Amino acid sequence: MKINDMxxxxxxxxxxxxxxxxxxxxxxxxxxxxxxxxxxxxxxxxKALEILTDILDAQRDGISAEAxxxxxxxxxxxxxxxxxxxxxxxxxxxxxxxxxSYSLFSIFPALIFPKNDIDFGSFMVVGLYSFISAITLxxxxxxxxxxxxxxxxxxxxxxxxxxxxxxxxxxxxxxxxPLTVELPGLIxxxxxxxxxxxxxxxxxxxxxxxxQMWSTFIPLIxxxxxxxxxxxxxxxxxxxxxxxxxxxxxxxxxISAIFQYLIVYLxxxxxxxxx
Amino acid sequence: MTDKNRSSQMLKGIxxxxxxxxxxxxxxxxxxxxxxxxxxxxxxIPKGTIYPLLLSLEKKGFIASTLVPSPDGPSRKYxxxxxxxxxxxxxxxxxxxxxxxxxxxLLDRFS
Numbered sequence: 001m002k003i004n005d006m007x008x009x010x011x012x013x014x015x016x017x018x019x020x021x022x023x024x025x026x027x028x029x030x031x032x033x034x035x036x037x038x039x040x041x042x043x044x045x046x047k048a049l050e051i052l053t054d055i056l057d058a059q060r061d062g063i064s065a066e067a068x069x070x071x072x073x074x075x076x077x078x079x080x081x082x083x084x085x086x087x088x089x090x091x092x093x094x095x096x097x098x099x100x101s102y103s104l105f106s107i108f109p110a111l112i113f114p115k116n117d118i119d120f121g122s123f124m125v126v127g128l129y130s131f132i133s134a135i136t137l138x139x140x141x142x143x144x145x146x147x148x149x150x151x152x153x154x155x156x157x158x159x160x161x162x163x164x165x166x167x168x169x170x171x172x173x174x175x176x177x178p179l180t181v182e183l184p185g186l187i188x189x190x191x192x193x194x195x196x197x198x199x200x201x202x203x204x205x206x207x208x209x210x211x212q213m214w215s216t217f218i219p220l221i222x223x224x225x226x227x228x229x230x231x232x233x234x235x236x237x238x239x240x241x242x243x244x245x246x247x248x249x250x251x252x253x254x255i256s257a258i259f260q261y262l263i264v265y266l267x268x269x270x271x272x273x274x275x
Numbered sequence: 276m277t278d279k280n281r282s283s284q285m286l287k288g289i290x291x292x293x294x295x296x297x298x299x300x301x302x303x304x305x306x307x308x309x310x311x312x313x314x315x316x317x318x319x320i321p322k323g324t325i326y327p328l329l330l331s332l333e334k335k336g337f338i339a340s341t342l343v344p345s346p347d348g349p350s351r352k353y354x355x356x357x358x359x360x361x362x363x364x365x366x367x368x369x370x371x372x373x374x375x376x377x378x379x380x381l382l383d384r385f386s
Contacts, residue, residue: 051305057306085334
């Protein structure tokens with residue numbers, strides 16, 4: 001079974017768990033996934049699904065997840081992780097996806113106005129920072145699952161997440177490197193179109209099962225790309241220098257943001273209604 | 276190594292051997308295997324313990340698995356012994372019988 005199919009089946013089966021068993025299994029799953037980030041994903045997901053189906057069997061026989069699996073799930077999960085093979089390739093793939101996605105998604109806002117320089121050095125620094133932050137948060141998330149003061153641990157994780165996000169935003173604003181490129185006129189338009197093609201290929205690739213999550217970014221990317229292209233065409237470029245032109249640019253971005261919000265809203269509603 | 280760790284390691288070794296014996300008799304999946312172990316007398320052991328052992332035995336090539344569709348829900352992962360698992364089972368049984376004999380002799384003589 002493919003990894004994505006296992007994750008989907010797991011999500012579906014969890015709905016059959018009682019509230020108490022769901023809380024127990026949910027913790028175990030978060031712990032296994034968070035602490036197993038550098039392990040072979042297929043093994044982790046396969047074991048997680050196997051445990052879930054067995055917990056469901058026990059539930060049918062009137063046995064709770066805790067009574068079946070044990071009162072020290074962390075110890076057993078650590079044992080499981082110690083027998084799961086390491087996958088450095090998976091880790092590197094994840095790192096590349098994280099860096100690549102960050103660069104692709106943050107480059108479009110930077111391409112809105114032709115006079116703005118594109119700082120590739122800054123992209124690389126913030127991308128690396130985001131990746132390290134994500135791995136740190138992931139590791140702490142796993143550590144917090146079975147913490148004695150779980151609420152405090154979750155609160156600290158939330159605060160750290162916010163601080164890391166603010167740190168990333170400040171880095172993106174203040175880090176300036178000599179690796180800057182100006183992309184005016186036709187070169188800029190061709191760059192935007194190339195990036196759009198790359199994103200479309202990535203989005204429509206047969207193995208991309210997370211279309212729903214990525215689709216939320218489409219309106220804003222298209223909004224930025226539209227302004228980016230129009231502001232580089234001489235017929236419109238002067239217009240975008242005027243106050244009305246700037247208002248129109250803001251309006252396009254606002255409409256894109258509204259569409260983005262609508263997509264998130266509809267997806268959340270759909271998820272809630274899925275049995 | 277603490278006493279708790281030592282006894283836990285010993286128990287895991289014995290449980291692994293028992294799993295090999297059971298799987299040589301019939302193919303089982305996690306939950307049914309746990310019920311069999313309980314039936315034999317391992318009722319105080321948290322059943323979660325068997326999953327790392329199954330993974331370890333599978334990694335060593337002593338057992339293999341097949342997904343079998345189930346009428347009660349999702350497919351179940353049934354385990355069976357491989358040829359190298361059969362050798363390991365024989366090895367476990369010889370070791371266990373020797374150990375049992377040694378301990379019985381000791382108890383007969385000194386208790």
